[in-house]
Amino acid sequence: MKCLLSVLIPAFLLPAWPGTGGYAQTLPLRLTGGWIQAVPPSAGASVAFFRIANSADEPFELAGARSSLADRAEPMVTTRDAKGMSGMESVPALKIPAHGELVLQPGGDHLMLMNLRRHPNPGEKVTLTLIINPGHKEMEVTLPVLRQAPKEIENANEHSPEHR
């Protein structure tokens, strides 16, 4: 589908498409394997998981997100103590290392979608506007709501995010 689109739509119509170059605010970030955990209608929160690769010499930070799905989207780190007790803590931002990757996955760090305004149905696609620092830049991504992690996380749901 993506190949078809790239043939049908001339490149000049896609100024924000990564790799087209020349766009002042284009971020050297690439999001893959993203999904949102399906939760029961009674749940007040859900979680977004994805990987963001950074091809630049400088690190970036994921400072949160905006979405029509939830009031707040906060970066969380998962903690595990000596007794095997797991918890999570809200942090101001999660680092996307230079020439490295930020990995958000079940049981690990994640983006928590708090105070859900509506119930995300499995199969639905939800748009998130990620807030990237420095510069408070925005990166729009669309993630599917899934009951379980995609089996082939590396190849699943690859996105070419739009940068503003």
Next chain:
Amino acid sequence: MNTALSTDNPVNPAYKPKGWRLWIVAVTLVVAIVISVLWGARHKAQEGFFGLRLFPAKEAYDFTLIDQNGHPFQLSSLRGNVALFTFGFTHCPNFCPTTLSDLASVYHALSPREQRRVRILFISVDPQRDTPQALGQYVPYFDPNIIGLTGPKTEIDRTAQAYGASYEIGQKPGDAPGVYFVNHSTFTYLVNPQGKVELIYDFDKLQDTAKLKADLERVLNEPGN
């Protein structure tokens, strides 16, 4: 000291190093045998199970809690069947939905005959918010056959302690009253048809539906089960 040594080996100075060598060889052999025996025993105990096998299986604490329909539920009522259970809370956004989705996926992979002999339990460690009604709105989403359990904190504490699980009230995100996280251990326990804890799964293993299914089928088909 020197006198004693020279009494044992009064003439040949080369004799002493040879004796030491023999001792080293003997000790190394004994250590190797002990290690191989222990390794073999461990391997035998594990016997290809995907979950961490308790060998011998340990008598499961027979808790009595309240299910999502408000009825008392005793673990021993599942005797003759396999119980898979975990601890969590319904406001948990990360571990609990993933764990229950993974366990439901394993359950769905079983044959109808096997499903009749397997029950998944979700024990709340947040009884303050997790009433039977709250559990009733939560657990059936993953599968209608999952049993959500809550109850008096004293019994939940006893149950958690008996299985080596732990929990504590964690961070409060924001100032809203009644909003808090609960830190908790994320193991899943398999109680066999004889009422013994036989296998324990770390959270990371639950995604492997095929291997969990193989463990369950094996336990269901063990002689005496």
